[in-house]
Amino acid sequence: MNDALTQAATIGVIGDVHLFWDAEDVAFFNQSNYDMLLFVGDLAAYTQVRGLGVARSLGKLRIPAMCIPGNHDGLHALQLGAEIAPRAHRFRNVFCQGQDWRCTNLDRALGHVKLVAYSRHRVELSGIAFNLVVCRPHSIGGRRVACLRYLAKKYGVDSMESSSARLKALIDRCDDAPIVFLAHNGPSGLGDRADSIWGCDFRKQEEDWGDRDLEEAVRHAKGQGRAVLATVAGHMHRRTKSGNHRPGQIQKDGTLYINAAEVPRHRIKQGAMKRHHVELTLTRTTATAKDIWV
């Protein structure tokens, strides 16, 4: 068979870590055959100190790896509380103070694992070329843009609309190779039930909790005739508050959407500790994914 038809890149996608990461994970991935690792963010869980410990451990990976910051990364507990709880919203801008410094510390702790946001990377793995477009960092989902003051200062993004414009500009810089999006939260437009792939399960009212800027970016890319192979994200844990399970992946209009947030990703199964990640395989024209427990 023609070589071009059999070539494939394999990428390990690690969903929201939330501190479930240790030396055995490092050893597993270092001896794996993955061409690259993508972390969808949320290394930490309310405390930055322990999140930095996870980041230092990730720094021991010997495979090319990138990580987009989640809403738990670079935010202290009070700041996260102000972003989440309506009664504390009035404090959320003031708590952005120091986020730049906290993110720099995280970046340093990660070593050669790149902490990425609002960026486009030309990637070539095992003969497969693609544009990796990294979306809005620290997304909390829903209609509001979290960490707005920080995003405005660091990226010039001060609204959902300007975030969408920023992503569209990144897409305009892509070459003819297909696109893969890396985000913390997935796009809106994929369901408004609590157990939809990015549906809201923590309010009485079920609703779509996806990111509108990302939905618009995917539409923009497709409107230009670009192939969007996959969108990789997490944030909305697969097991919902009511104990249902959202899908870990769906295929729509030629794009594979992956929600990798199997939390906790360390779990006892049949008496043994198992560790979760998603294996993403890209060819020139297709993306497929499967859940792996090792």
Ligand SMILES: [Fe+2]
């Ligand atoms: Fe999150």
